[in-house]
Amino acid sequence: MLDAIPPVRGRVGHPRRKPDSLFADRGYDHDIYRDQVRARGIVPAIARRGTRHGTGLGTYRWVVERSFAWLHGFRRLRIRRERRADIHEAFLKLACCLITHRQLRAVR
Numbered sequence: 001m002l003d004a005i006p007p008v009r010g011r012v013g014h015p016r017r018k019p020d021s022l023f024a025d026r027g028y029d030h031d032i033y034r035d036q037v038r039a040r041g042i043v044p045a046i047a048r049r050g051t052r053h054g055t056g057l058g059t060y061r062w063v064v065e066r067s068f069a070w071l072h073g074f075r076r077l078r079i080r081r082e083r084r085a086d087i088h089e090a091f092l093k094l095a096c097c098l099i100t101h102r103q104l105r106a107v108r
């Protein structure tokens with residue numbers, strides 16, 4: 001999956017092909033995974049098993065978990081009943097637009 005990362009947009013010039021670091025939870029706490037990430041020139045930030053929570057990785061993960069919770073607020077996305085992937089993707093994009101609209105409206 002790391003090899004399939006598209007170029008990272010940013011400053012003018014040669015686009016970056018890989019991120020600087022990779023955040024992962026305790027499920028990936030194994031030296032094999034760390035070695036594979038380092039071999040690609042990426043710094044692994046993988047939580048260790050048995051350590052206390054609140055080491056800092058959760059602040060980044062919380063954003064993703066919160067977004068999934070917002071998407072599950074849409075009943076049609078919570079349980080996928082659509083057979084066609086394009087229709088499901090359309091509802092997913094619509095939900096993302098609605099979430100963004102709500103967030104922008106709340107900022108005012």
